[in-house]
Each structure stands twice: as structure tokens, then as C-alpha cells.
Amino acid sequence: MCGEDKLTGKSYEHRRQWVEDRLLFLTTVFAIEVCAYAVMHNHTHVVLHVNSNKAKRWTDKEVAARWHKLHKGTLLSQAFTSKQSAPLTDAERITLHSTLSVYRHRLTDISWFMRELNEPIARQANQEDNCTGHFWEGRFKSQALLDEHALAACMVYVDLNPIRANMASTPETSKHTSIKRRIRDFKKGYQPSTLMPFIGNPKQPQSQGLMFELVDYLTLADLSGRNMAPDKRGAIDVNESPILQRLGLDEHTWKTMFLTFETTFSVAAGLSDTLKRYKRKRRQKAH
Template identity: 85%
Template sequence: SNHTHVVLHVNADKAKHWTDTEIAQRWHKLHKGTLLSQRLTSKETPVFTDAEQITLQSTLSVYRNRLTDISWFMRELNEPIARQANQEDDCTGHFWEGRFKSQALLDEHALAACMVYVDLNPIRAKMATTPESSNHTSIKRRIHDFKKGYQPSTLMPFVGNPKQPQPQGLMFDLVEYLKLVDLSGRSLNPNKRGAIDMSESPILQRLGLDEHTWQDMFLTFETNFSVAAGQSDTLKRYKRKRRQKNSVG
């Protein structure tokens, strides 16, 4: 009840192809924008002077960067929560303890481990007994919609095994992921209070992980990886790139 976990995908390539109008419309869902950006999204075809066009392009460039920036995403997510909590508690001041922590998920193994860790958080905290009863989780939303025969439009969809043409989404099968969450939740974690019973899941073999490797990555996810997560060879490539980037800078 005092923190959130978010598995976030930033589609920077898609954002590069947004039109000026799309950028302004997206930003206006969060903020009023400027008089020029409001004119851009008005029903009438706007006409700008050269000076106004330069100013508008500068503004839209800032909006485009913010719309793909994780720090701005967390700011937009946390601010209304803090405002509502302070209003309910009739107090002022900081609601969140400190700045958010983020980790780069470098491959599908790390992504699956992080998703399972997040989806099982209420169970580990003994706030729920099963994934389908875990309030405010993606797994509950997915199960709810899966029973109706579709996937949530507000979450990244599961698209299964790689195929051509490949739609954008999670490279896992939704049913296998549900089994994986259930299996992982049945494994006891000495540092957590809650757990559910044990079963088997074929997704471990599909990801190329044995049970011990999976448990090590998933059960201690928050403490094992401070900046990035992934398999050893992926982490080595990531560290090399970071060193090269730092040396150039």
C-alpha cells in the first residue's frame, strides 16, 4: 500500500514517427500545453507565423522527449497518487520516501523474472492468496479478461513464440505465463511471508532455464540486480556498452 512496481516498455522508435499533432494531443491528456499547441489541436486548420512555428517546434521537441522519458512517466504517475493520499490524510509534504529505482531488463529471461516478481508481490506480502485475487496487479487484470476471451488493451499483449510478421508484444504464451506465475508463487522465499502451493510449468524449459537458475533470478530479483538484469553474457555486453559510452562522454 506504500509503493508501486511497474514493468515499463518505452517504444522510442514509434515516438519518433509521431506527428506534431499526435505529440500535442498526447501531452494535452496530461497538461494544458501552450496557446500554440492548443491551436495546433483545434478543429480548425491552424495558421502560424514563422516565429510561432519556431516556438511551437521547440515546445513539441520538449514534449516528445518527455513522453518517452521514464523520469517524467514516474512523475506523472506519482504526483496524483501523492496528492490524493495527502488529501485523504489531511496533511501536506512528501508522500513518497524517495526517488524511484529503475533497472534495465536486457533479455526475455530478465523480463519474465521481473514480471513474475511484480505480479506475485501481493502474495509475497500476504495481502492475497492467489494471483486472481491480487488487487491492483496486471496478472489479475489479465486473468479477468482472459476468461472473457481477450487481452487487456492497456497492457502489453502476449504474442507467443516469434513468428513473421511479428506483432509487438511479449514473446511468451499467456497460458504458459499464468502457469509460471502460479509455479513460482508456490516456491517459498525465506525473506517473504506469503506463498502458494507447488506445481510444474513447461515455460522454464522454453526459456532455457533450469529450476535453480530461475529461482535464483526471480526470488532475489530486487537485491541481485541494482542497475540491470539479464543472463551473464547479456550483462557483459551491457557493461561493455556502458563503459564505451562513459569513455566517449
Template identity: 55%
Template sequence: MPRPRKSLICLDSTPYYHCVSRCVRRAYLCGVDELTGKNYNHRRQVIENRALKLASIFAIDICAFAVMSNHTHLVLHVDKTKACAMSSDEVLKRWHMLHKGTVLTRRYMDKKQRNSLSEPELLSVIASIKVYRQRLYDISWFMRLLNEYIARMANKEDACTGRFWEGRFKSQALLDEGALLACMAYVDLNPIRAGKADTPEHSPHTSVKRRVRAAKNNTQPKKLMPFVNNSTHVRKGLPFDLKDYLLLIDETGRQLRADKPGAIPLDCEPILTRVGLAQAKWSLMVTNIETQFSTCISLAHAERKLVI
């Protein structure tokens, strides 16, 4: 029996989650439909832009993403502390970028009208702010505003109505650093496994392509959660080294697609040693992210499930 959504997302256990949304039946999200010949590639950038826009509004960071022909992958980090630290004005400002809010919240944000609000009206605004604040770190609301937007766009383009997604979305909790690394690699390497790209830097509409492009300029993408390598002067970020991660992606990608050409660096052992993954177990874990794990992923689960 499926578990309720609220039991799958527990921020006390982990702030990291892998979310997957798949199209219903033969609906095409992106790419070329081989049956009809219709090209949906223009949607890829729209979907990528929408996800990154939502991340800039919500207190939710994108660690990795991939936009495929009939599904999307997102590795998300929920920053509840950031949402709770926002001022009331900031909460309303962000929420009004997505929805109109209420008449009272709009009046509250108008400095000329704010002082005219009565005490009951102010209490109503405070109650709305509390609700909006909780939504700004809610993965369900994030995915809802992403998938609804895409479904409406697709149905309008296809001149049809009805369900576009097979369900809300699949969620997997990433309980430790090994699970986080494996899942990010799994997501970033999706186009390579599907035969849509030969190398990570040429994987269309993935986070790794953005990271490689930025790395060439010795920077990191502003719209993705940065790698901080446990730096003490940076408050938030992925606790790995960016160079090690890119080398790890190349190494894992070559193992998954041994027939592809290119000189792939082999000096990625430090990152594997740090998270306690043997090479063979790492390969199995990345390959079986969706098939061998249900709602939670961790090294302990990998030890029990992946027999070498």
C-alpha cells in the first residue's frame, strides 16, 4: 500500500530528496515522438527555467536535475531555516511572485494601505503569512507549481485536456552523503544512459552541464546549490569538492557506457573513500537508484539490498 506523502518527507531525518515525475501513457514531455514525428524539444528549456525560477523563490535548492523525454529528475535540498528566518514582507513578496495572495495580503504589501488595516485584518494577514512560510519549504508545493505549469502548457499546445502526469511525483529520501552523491550522479548521467549524449558536458538540460560550463570560468552556477567541500566560511552547500564530483561523474559515466571514447580521469578515489563506498558497490548503487530503492536511500540500505 502506498505511503502518505507526509510520511515520505521528514526534514528531521534529512533535507535532501530525489523527486521524479513521469508522463502518463504515451504523453511526450520533450524530444521527438517517433509515432507522430512531432518535436517537443522546445519544452526542455521552459521546464529547466521553471524549476530554477521556483528554486529562487522557494527555500528549496536544486542539487541536480535532468529533463528527459517523458520524465524529470530533481534532487532537492529543503532549507527550512532560511524560510523561518524570512521577514513577513519577504514571505509575502516571494509568494506573490507565484500567486496573487489575498486582498488583505496585497493591501499589507502596499505601504500606503498597510496602516489602514484593522486589527482583525492584520491577524488575518499574519495567519496567511504563516501558511505561505510553510509552503515555501514544502516540496509538495514546489512540485505542484512545477508540474501544474508544465501540464497546462503541454495540454494547451496539444489542444487536449486530462491528466498529463501519471501521478503527483515519486519521492526518495537521501539519508546520508553516499546516497546524495549516488543520486546526483544517477540524475546527471540519465542522458548518457539513455543514449542521448556521449559525455556529461554534452548532456542536454542537466545540472552537470551547467556545472561544467561554469567550472570553465572557475565559478559555480548561481541557480544551483554550490559545492563547498565542508568549508567553514560558507553557511550552506554540498559537502563535496566540485572537481572531485566532476571527476566522479566522468568515472561513473565511463563504467556505465564503456563503449564511449575519451580520456576520463581516474583520480576520483578520495571522494569515494570519504563517503565509504567501495567501487563495485558505488556502481551498483548508482545503476539501481530507482529499481532497488523505494522511498529512502542510504549506504545501510545499499549494504542490505545490493549483493555483489
């Protein structure tokens, strides 16, 4: 579906980018955060966190605006978000409130999230293939992660999928995975806005994020990738240098950067070269 057709030799590799782009776009709409993902040739793995409290804080107009990123909504919801909207009657307000309650619920529903991920990809692929019918084999399967240990294990499992399948030799060279995106963005001095951030052990209880540090997660993934089961096709070569060395980073640098992220999550946190470039751009904009 998203790989190379062995019969014709035609490549559908570009569809993996479709899936990744759509997945990350949905995080800007739903109150559902992506912790990890891996887009493979014939399936996709995602680790999700439903942030119900976030959805409860949205105003009615924000709920409507978010839903309209996916669908047209109703005439009432469209009028409600219009800058020139006329005052609503009592009956219209009741109807609108009921509609927005449905939208708010859907924006916290994993089934709706997966539906909004899969259906547009299926339509796009069928249009490319000039055909109709089912693109995905069946409905998604899900499993609840009940504690931080299960979460970490599942994230590592997902991020190492390309390595187990012998599609990549290291996490940083894998394609269409959350771990590669995290590494790429963090080397630039920030964490991806479309992925749930690592926040370590926050001092403020209201902080939202993954309760461990990225440096520890990368190390865990790297070690896990060297100890694959014998029946798996691929693994990280035991002779490979530790991941921080391969990335040209030392643990002290990572720890220092994370102390900054823990308090501010500022884009001004980064390696010395990154910070210098950032300051130069700021000075140029000031003039």
C-alpha cells in the first residue's frame, strides 16, 4: 500500500509521507496528542494520549473552528464562527450547543481520530490508483497503556519498527518515525510542536508531557534495538557507537538543554551553534 509493488515495480513510498503529514496535522485539531508513531509499508503504529481536560477548556468557538478544519459543519456552526454572524435565537442556541457538544466529544475520541486519519488517505490512494473500494484491510486495533513503564515500552516498540523490519539500521536513519523527528528537531534546538513533549520530572504539577527525559528515552531505544529477538530481521549493530555519540552530543549538553525545556520550552534553547544562528536572526529582524 505504501511500499513497492513487487509485481509491477511501482513505488508507493510517497504515501508514507501522506500518512505522517495527516497524522501530525490531526494533532493541531484534536485534543489527542501523539507520543510515538511509525509509518510502515502496510500499516501504521501510533501511541496516543487523550487530553480530555484540554478539550473542556476550549470555548465553543474554538471547538467549531477546529471541527471546521476537517468538515464544513452545519449552517449554524458556520454562522457562529463568522465575523458578521447575527445574534442567534433561543432555539438556534439550543441546537448549536447540542451540535458543539457532539463535536467536542468527537475531538477527544480515538475512533474519530483514526477515521480522520485513514479515510482521506484511502480516498487519495484510490484516486491515484483510479479505483474504488476499501484501501485499509480493517478497523484499527488498540491497547490501553496503564502506567509509565507500559508507555515507555510501547513507544520504544513503535519507534524501532523499521529496525526490526530491517528497513533502517539506526533510529536516526529510520524514515517516518517519531524518534527521527524528535532527533531532527531537538538538534535544531526545540521539541516538535506536533508531538507530546518530554518534560522529565517537572517541578510544576500542571506540566503536561512525557514524564521522562529524551536523553534517557533515546538511550533506552538504542539499547533495546541492539537486543532484538532472534526471529526479527533487523537490529542495531552491536558495534555501533552509543546514540549520543553518533549524534555528536554528550550527556552533559543534553541535560543542560533539558533543564531549560523543563522550565520554559523556549525555542531559544539549543546547542551553541543553534543559539548563535537564532540570535543573529533576532538581531536582523530587530533592524
